[in-house]
Amino acid sequence: MNKILIIHTWGIGDMIMFTPFLVFLKKEYPSISIDFFITQKPAFLPIKNSDLVDKVYYADYNIKSMFHVSREIRKTHYDICFHTSGISPFKYFLFSMFVNSDYRYGEYRQIPNIFLSKQVKYDNTIHRFESNLKILSLFSNASHVSKMPVFYLSESEKIFADDFIKDHQLQNKFLFGIHPGCNKKSINRRWSKEKFVEVIEFLQKKYPMISILLFVGPDEEEDGDFIEVQTKVIKVSKTSLGQTASLIAKCKWFLNTDSGLGHIASCFDCKIFTIFGPADSRLSRVISDNAEIIKSGLKCQPCEILNPTHCNLECLRDLKSSVIIKIIDKRLEVENLC
Numbered sequence: 001m002n003k004i005l006i007i008h009t010w011g012i013g014d015m016i017m018f019t020p021f022l023v024f025l026k027k028e029y030p031s032i033s034i035d036f037f038i039t040q041k042p043a044f045l046p047i048k049n050s051d052l053v054d055k056v057y058y059a060d061y062n063i064k065s066m067f068h069v070s071r072e073i074r075k076t077h078y079d080i081c082f083h084t085s086g087i088s089p090f091k092y093f094l095f096s097m098f099v100n101s102d103y104r105y106g107e108y109r110q111i112p113n114i115f116l117s118k119q120v121k122y123d124n125t126i127h128r129f130e131s132n133l134k135i136l137s138l139f140s141n142a143s144h145v146s147k148m149p150v151f152y153l154s155e156s157e158k159i160f161a162d163d164f165i166k167d168h169q170l171q172n173k174f175l176f177g178i179h180p181g182c183n184k185k186s187i188n189r190r191w192s193k194e195k196f197v198e199v200i201e202f203l204q205k206k207y208p209m210i211s212i213l214l215f216v217g218p219d220e221e222e223d224g225d226f227i228e229v230q231t232k233v234i235k236v237s238k239t240s241l242g243q244t245a246s247l248i249a250k251c252k253w254f255l256n257t258d259s260g261l262g263h264i265a266s267c268f269d270c271k272i273f274t275i276f277g278p279a280d281s282r283l284s285r286v287i288s289d290n291a292e293i294i295k296s297g298l299k300c301q302p303c304e305i306l307n308p309t310h311c312n313l314e315c316l317r318d319l320k321s322s323v324i325i326k327i328i329d330k331r332l333e334v335e336n337l338c
Contacts, residue, residue: 001139003033003076007083007095008043012241012260015043016267017128017287018084019150021136022052028140037073037095045241046264049152059095070098080139082106085122085131086283089113105138107131124280129287147287151245151267160239161246168234173211176203177251177270180227181220182259189258191275191316193223198321199255199328200231207332213251215244215261255328262286273328277316278303294327295319 004025008015025032035055038044044056059069081101083092092106093115104115107122118138123131129147136142165171180196182189200212214233216224221237228235236247245264248254254265255273258281262274266286274286276295280302285293295301296319303311 001029001032001079003035003078003080005035005037005073005076005078005081005099005101007037007081007087007092009039009087009091009095010084011040011043012046013263013284014084014086014128016046016149016151016260016263017284018132019047019052019267020129020146020148020287021132021142022047022050023150024136024142024145025140026052035076035078037069042241046151046245046267049154049157049242050150066094066098073098074100076100077102079103080105082135082138085128085135103139105135107135125282127285127287128283149263149267149287151249151264153246153249154242157240157242157246160243161250164247165250168211170211170234174207174209175213175251175253176210177213177215177248177254177256177261177265178233179215179254179256179259179261180223181217182257183217184219186259186279187219188313189277189279189316190223191257191277191319193226195319195321195324196223197227197230199324200227200233202321202325203328204232206329213247215248253328253331255324258284262291266291271331273324273331275316275319275324276302277313277319278311292327292331294324296323 033054036053037057039059041058047053057069057073059065078099078101080103081096081099082105085107089109096104103117105118106116108119109122113119120134133142180193203210212233214224214227214235216235216237224235224237227233248265249268251270253271256262257275258279262272263286265272266288272286272288272291274293276293281293296315298315301315
């Protein structure tokens, strides 16, 4: 086995959950060459600074882009082509039909895929890590894969974080990272900005030795500005993903809604609190023994409705700040920060 193509149509979080398998493949087969075909450019950023991947192909979901990339992919012969878990059978067929590969591995939903050499049935009740493990086990003994995800930081990104800490005089502070949002496509995973303010005010009052870094992406500036005005947080915005990750690596704790930044936090020595609403935590919770899932526990959870027309998101609307505060406070008291 000399050359592999991996098809990945998901975002940053799913890529981070897949990094243990990349590390495994490189360790198990040192001379192997791994290429990626992605449909979301940011997905490659966690491994950009690594030596795990040789080449990356990118295509949008349009015929022109697909045709252009397919011509490039056809020039290379691959021993194996497989996709990361969760891709629809149609998308995999659409992308893999251009690949010159001896063997193709993947998942099927209801009907087995005749274009796959070997396949496993997709299970929507188990975590992405377990699903990817099943796929890799079709061609390799992957039972001893580590569950530790990785985000590869460059030296300049590490220096950025060190300088940020010095500039804001945070050397003697415990850092608590908070990401109150997510991108527009997943806006219905967001928790109330007013409730985030209540959590922050509690932390600042009871734990003055903690400084809070508020991470805000391009789609979250309005919520970030609101929280910044109401509290004394240090807002982190307009940074690259690598710079953001380098600051998350400095945090001792991290609170977020179900988003990619929570998965970044799982790559470092960080205790994580993730708020789940309609999304399914069984599939996409962060891979970490230091992570705690927080949800209201309604019978309708999870519903996976990201653009609901008949759902008022009670799972998030009725989740009180006092619940989050109690969980975080219990963890901090154990660490004797009072």
